[in-house]
Amino acid sequence: xxxxxxxxxxxxxxxxxxxxxxxxxxxxxxxxxxxxxxxxxxxxxxxxxxxxxxxxxxxxxxxxxxxxxxxxxxxxxxxxxxxxxxxxxxxxxxxxxxxxxxxxxxxxxxxxxxxxxxxxxxxxxxxxxxxxxxxxxxxxxxxxxxxxxxxxxxxxxxxxxxxxxxxxxxxxxxxxxxxxxxxxxxxxxxxxxxxxxxxxxxxxxxxxxxxxxxxxxxxxxxxxxxxxxxxxxxxxxxxxxxxxxxxxxxxxxxxxxxxxxxxxxxxxxxxxxxxxxxxxxxxxxxxxxxxxxxxxxxxxxxxxxxxxxxxxxxxxxxxxxx
Numbered sequence: 001x002x003x004x005x006x007x008x009x010x011x012x013x014x015x016x017x018x019x020x021x022x023x024x025x026x027x028x029x030x031x032x033x034x035x036x037x038x039x040x041x042x043x044x045x046x047x048x049x050x051x052x053x054x055x056x057x058x059x060x061x062x063x064x065x066x067x068x069x070x071x072x073x074x075x076x077x078x079x080x081x082x083x084x085x086x087x088x089x090x091x092x093x094x095x096x097x098x099x100x101x102x103x104x105x106x107x108x109x110x111x112x113x114x115x116x117x118x119x120x121x122x123x124x125x126x127x128x129x130x131x132x133x134x135x136x137x138x139x140x141x142x143x144x145x146x147x148x149x150x151x152x153x154x155x156x157x158x159x160x161x162x163x164x165x166x167x168x169x170x171x172x173x174x175x176x177x178x179x180x181x182x183x184x185x186x187x188x189x190x191x192x193x194x195x196x197x198x199x200x201x202x203x204x205x206x207x208x209x210x211x212x213x214x215x216x217x218x219x220x221x222x223x224x225x226x227x228x229x230x231x232x233x234x235x236x237x238x239x240x241x242x243x244x245x246x247x248x249x250x251x252x253x254x255x256x257x258x259x260x261x262x263x264x265x266x267x268x269x270x271x272x273x274x275x276x277x278x279x280x281x282x283x284x285x286x287x288x289x290x291x292x293x294x295x296x297x298x299x300x301x302x303x304x305x306x307x308x309x310x311x312x313x314x315x316x317x318x319x320x321x322x
Contacts, residue, residue, distance in 0.1 A: 154169070161192065273313070
């Protein structure tokens with residue numbers, strides 16, 4: 001943004017704008033919707049920010065003296081007219097810097113201005129957004145979203161894992177940014193899961209279609225498909241299991257699942273398991289069973305019986321042996 005425009009905005013807000021400057025500012029605001037939106041947002045920041053109360057007690061003379069000391073100016077070479085000019089500039093620059101800082105907070109800090117935040121700790125929780133969309137967050141996840149979802153897009157940022165049931169609105173896309181990727185939809189249901197290091201993001205679409213994109217790729221993913229972002233690349237495959245949302249439903253279902261599929265679900269669903277060490281012989285056995293809100297031990301007991309192997313937990317490592 002042109003610094004000259006920022007200065008004119010500050011002058012306007014502090015009632016220190018000259019008539020010809022007011023004309024210039026008004027013309028700039030009318031040039032585009034973006035300009036008008038920018039001015040309106042600056043006005044909102046001015047009205048809402050408690051920090052801007054500092055404007056009312058700006059010590060122009062004191063600020064100017066500090067300014068002189070910092071740049072090495074000496075009183076002997078400063079003419080009165082120049083001094084007054086610099087004081088006038090300081091009177092504009094001080095609130096301008098505060099306003100720009102407040103605007104930055106308004107644009108980026110949840111709870112301050114245009115953004116709201118919703119986070120979970122040890123429990124799964126849900127929220128209904130202003131557009132009637134529903135979002136469920138897994139444990140230790142967070143969602144930042146534009147207040148009221150009033151922009152041209154319904155913008156959100158996810159960290160962790162969430163299930164989205166998006167209210168349809170063809171005029172206003174629903175965009176979720178997660179790590180280095182994003183999902184864009186009009187109205188559908190999907191699960192997004194970001195790994196702790198952010199390198200891997202898994203999208204599972206349960207209804208409708210979404211556009212999954214990164215800096216290098218863009219894929220359309222439809223219901224019954226699973227897409228994976230891994231180190232900048234996106235690939236997709238059939239969604240063969242509903243266990244990706246077991247954290248939400250509480251149900252783990254295996255239908256003719258191999259041992260590898262079972263282990264993948266266990267690592268994904270239970271925080272107690274971070275690493276799997278399998279030294280057992282390969283098996284061609286498959287398992288079909290269902291669990292409702294099971295503990296890890298509940299699952300392991302049945303796996304021991306079915307696969308006829310040892311399943312033990314040691315320091316978050318699942319050890320499998322014959």
